[in-house]
Amino acid sequence: MSHRRADRLRRLTAVAVATAILPVLVLTSCPDQRDGTPGQLAGVKDDTQSAARAANLALQLWSAGRSTTQIARVQLGDARDQVVTGYETVAALPADDAIDLNRQRTLLTAMSSLIADLNTADMVLRGALTIPQIPVLRMRITETTTILDREYR
């Protein structure tokens, strides 16, 4: 009887330990914990480039007359909001070393430039500005994503 009880106790302890360890393992493997600052910087870089490409495509479709000014502006606004959210994340990240600091600077510079270009494009779409023209802005946006690819190491 006591042997069976001891067995049961052992099994219960094993289950309790596994139940306690599992959440810890899972929580420590969440991206922010696992990848630290470099991982978060890389994530924001990808998001920023994706937003820039989406804005570029939106402008291309608008220029080709396939899109309305209204939806193009919504698409630019969404892209800008995504970059701004990333900017806030990156600006608040504590850099661990010189490499991270350099990546952070590169990202922030590129993001500032993108935000300015997207805001300018929005003004052009609204008719509030005539210069620079959309092809020029598209070129600048493409250039920023290329710079990010080249200089972010």
Added chain:
Amino acid sequence: MSKLFAVALGVLTAIGGFLDIGDLVTNAVVGSRFGMALAWVIPVGVLGICLFANMAGRVAAVSGRATFEIIRERLGPRMAAANLGASFFINLMTVTAELGGVALALRLATDAGPLMWVPVAAFAVWLVIWRVGFTVMENATGLLGLSLIVFVISVFLLQPDWTQLANQAMAPAIPESESGATYWYYAIALFGAAMTPYEVFFFSSGAVEEHWTVEDLGTSRLNVLVGFPLGGLLSLAIAACAATVLLPAQIEVTSLSEIALPVLAAGGKLALAFLIIGVVAATFGAALETTLSSGYTLAQFFGWAWGKFRRPMAAARFHVVMLVVLVACASALCTGVDPIAVTEYSVVFSAIALPLTYLPILIVANDPGYMGERVNGAVLNAAAMVYLVVILLAAAAAIPLMIVTGAGQ
């Protein structure tokens, strides 16, 4: 002839009403990140919802009562309360996501920001629930939702490399930029989006609203077995559009406006008009269904009078619940919470709640006390058991995968 028309209308409504904001967003996100590598999940999910929706419709038609009423009576208040808690919570998230979806869709067509549209959308949902008849409400939103066929047309207009798309779908491979955990996280999200619990509660309660009897079983089966799979085709088309335009351009979908990019590339402004009508109708229809489902589940659990076939005065508590749910969800959106994020979480939490929703339906559908001779057959039970295992696995893996992948980042 009129019978044939009713069947066709039901099928068309089921196709148009199949998609909601969860399907729209998840399919587009998946297409833009994995191509068609997760296409296999859509038929799996569609088959599952067909199986259980048909079962719930049969229970309602044979017994004349909605699933939740029977669950409480058959399984007792504790089991029913667990079911209610999970379903109601998921429902709240889904109502919030759908209202946000309506607002985001209207924003595509106007200058006003989504926050301006949220109260309007909530008021419109309440007004339709209060004033419009059940059948008219269902058919109008379902038929307008058919505009989403624009995604299917867009796929053809985009002239994709069909061989490549087929290869991605038939021999799924995880892209280098994605991890295995993210792949499975989105598989569960797609599965949850296809099998959202509210669909079954709504289908079952809708059967009672429309006074189905055993004679309507054939129509119900056609609606489900033809309408839902064709609705699933729309899901595949959304993923294919994203896989054709957004994946090669390395654009990951994070907003509703990005879902419009492939449609604009394919069909220009005309296609955009159909897209906006379709998205508004789909999300508005789903907002109606989820809001009604909130009222249905709570009223059926507590034994209150419910249903749109009754005058609001005769089902006051049912209507108050829906009003409170709408106000609460609209208020949550007005805090500035991102509707797309709510949508992404709601489909994953749906997957977690699935066992609590579908196990009771299976038990009731096998009870001769309610079903008489029309209990499930052996084949149907075997299929349902296989699905329950899949549902349990998905539910168990959902939260760990959500944490490990940072909600699919």
